Amino acid sequence: MAILILFFCFSLFQSDMEKIILEDLKWKNRIVILFDDQADKKVFEFEHLEEDFKERKLVYFILGENFQSNSNFTFSPEYQKVLRSRYQILSSKNSWVLIGLDGGAKVKKEGDLDWEFILRTIDSMPMRQSEIRDGK
Numbered sequence: 366m367a368i369l370i371l372f373f374c375f376s377l378f379q380s381d382m383e384k385i386i387l388e389d390l391k392w393k394n395r396i397v398i399l400f401d402d403q404a405d406k407k408v409f410e411f412e413h414l415e416e417d418f419k420e421r422k423l424v425y426f427i428l429g430e431n432f433q434s435n436s437n438f439t440f441s442p443e444y445q446k447v448l449r450s451r452y453q454i455l456s457s458k459n460s461w462v463l464i465g466l467d468g469g470a471k472v473k474k475e476g477d478l479d480w481e482f483i484l485r486t487i488d489s490m491p492m493r494q495s496e497i498r499d500g501k
Contacts, residue, residue: 382439387448390424390438391468395487397425399478400449401459404429411435414480421487422466425478466492 390396401407404427411418411425418425418435427433428445440448454460457475463483465471472486487493 383437384441384444385438386440386444387464387468392466394422394424395466396464397423397461397478397483398448398452398464399425399427399429399459399461400453401427401429401477403459404433405431409433411480414484417480417484421484421493423483423487463487465490 387396409427415435417423424436424438425434426436426438426440428440428448432439432445452462452470452473454473454475459477460473460475461478462470462474463472463486471490472483488497
């Protein structure tokens with residue numbers, strides 16, 4: 366009985382998450398994907414950056430043993446493998462990629478996330494400059 370209850374609770378949690386592919390976010394969000402197999406052992410505290418993320422239409426995904434995001438979106442396990450083969454720097458234990466509104470990879474780096482660098486990079490992009498000028 367306990368197993369049935371756990372399964373039901375897990376399925377409720379999963380139903381809140383919408384499975385997508387990157388194309389679904391094109392022209393809507395900028396994306397950061399962190400590939401870190403040790404992510405489950407780290408504590409990520411990005412709450413102080415929520416306003417920065419919102420202002421820049423930035424969604425992050427952490428692909429480790431477990432999936433983490435600041436959105437209600439998720440990727441299927443099969444699609445996570447596709448993302449790893451497309452964007453992960455294979456020589457590194459952890460790496461990340463910044464994907465622009467147009468769906469193109471703007472930056473790929475090894476190591477931990479550098480939010481200051483990421484936000485500066487986004488702010489220097491032509492579309493972001495236009496957003497700033499237009500007050501959006």
